[in-house]
Amino acid sequence: MTTLGILGVGDLTEKMVRGLVRSGQLVASAIHLSPRNGKKADALAREYGCVVHSSNQAVVDAADVLLVGVRPAQLEGLANELVLRAGQPLVSVAAGVTVKQLASLFGEREISRAMVSYASEINQSTVAVFPGESGAEQVLSTLGTLVRLKTERDFELATIGACFNGWVYFLIDEMQQWLAEKGLPREAARQLVQSSVADAAAYSRFRAETSVGDLGISIATPGTYTASGLEVLRQRGGPEAWLAACESVFKQLDILEAR
Numbered sequence: 001m002t003t004l005g006i007l008g009v010g011d012l013t014e015k016m017v018r019g020l021v022r023s024g025q026l027v028a029s030a031i032h033l034s035p036r037n038g039k040k041a042d043a044l045a046r047e048y049g050c051v052v053h054s055s056n057q058a059v060v061d062a063a064d065v066l067l068v069g070v071r072p073a074q075l076e077g078l079a080n081e082l083v084l085r086a087g088q089p090l091v092s093v094a095a096g097v098t099v100k101q102l103a104s105l106f107g108e109r110e111i112s113r114a115m116v117s118y119a120s121e122i123n124q125s126t127v128a129v130f131p132g133e134s135g136a137e138q139v140l141s142t143l144g145t146l147v148r149l150k151t152e153r154d155f156e157l158a159t160i161g162a163c164f165n166g167w168v169y170f171l172i173d174e175m176q177q178w179l180a181e182k183g184l185p186r187e188a189a190r191q192l193v194q195s196s197v198a199d200a201a202a203y204s205r206f207r208a209e210t211s212v213g214d215l216g217i218s219i220a221t222p223g224t225y226t227a228s229g230l231e232v233l234r235q236r237g238g239p240e241a242w243l244a245a246c247e248s249v250f251k252q253l254d255i256l257e258a259r
């Protein structure tokens with residue numbers, strides 16, 4: 001069985017570990033954790049039996065495949081303290097750091113990038129990977145729906161998809177707060193909004209042959225309350241604001257990639 005070494009146990013990789021154990025793809029004793037930020041690593045050791053090592057190098061030495069989960073600015077410090085085995089594969093979840101940049105930090109080897117969300121914890125994340133068909137796919141695919149990207153530019157676009165996932169939480173929150181302020185019990189407001197988002201995603205998936213825009217048009221027919229609210233959203237620049245956010249993040253990723 002593959003052993004996985006996690007360098008940087010933080011908010012995201014903690015959830016990935018939970019999803020990996022939950023899926024049964026890896027037994028907990030095959031998951032080796034770096035010691036820094038010990039609270040999270042210790043909790044995973046206590047709850048599941050993952051192995052926490054006393055140094056990052058010990059994690060490298062114990063693992064077949066490495067998963068790098070530190071923040072982009074922390075990569076150089078991490079790379080400087082490690083000696084990886086020749087050919088040891090590495091997967092990075094660091095946003096905006098290219099395969100070329102990773103190779104210059106960690107040395108030439110099989111390097112993959114992955115973009116996942118917190119729903120990794122329940123094996124329902126979007127799992128964007130670049131390059132496609134890397135050795136890490138088998139492990140990562142257990143965290144949700146695998147989307148293979150052919151180019152690194154496509155992968156950066158998938159990163160914006162991951163940001164969109166985060167923005168949806170705020171949209172849900174605003175909507176449920178508004179309903180609650182108008183008097184709906186908080187729990188009912190939360191359930192209604194969560195269910196509305198899941199319902200639209202599920203139905204548009206079911207009607208795969210119809211564009212999502214056409215489905216919207218079929219719902220917001222003239223004279224409906226949906227159409228009247230949509231008009232206000234458009235007048236106030238709602239769609240433009242979302243697109244401007246996408247363009248802004250894409251520009252930042254493009255600048256990083258060009259370095």
Ligand SMILES: NC(=O)c1ccc[n+]([C@@H]2O[C@H](COP(=O)([O-])OP(=O)(O)OC[C@H]3O[C@@H](n4cnc5c(N)ncnc54)[C@H](OP(=O)(O)O)[C@@H]3O)[C@@H](O)[C@H]2O)c1
Pocket residue numbers: 007008009010011012013034035036037056069070071072074077078093094095096115116117118162
């Ligand atoms: N969170 C998300 O939803 C999300 C989504 C997509 C991609 N990402 C990417 O995932 C990565 C992690 O994000 P995060 O939100 O999980 O950040 P985080 O919670 O700060 O996790 C990073 C972890 O790595 C540890 N660390 C830093 N340097 C280390 C070193 N040299 N050796 C061992 N451990 C080290 C940090 O410890 P300290 O706290 O002590 O520094 C922290 O526990 C980032 O690169 C980000 O771009 C995150």
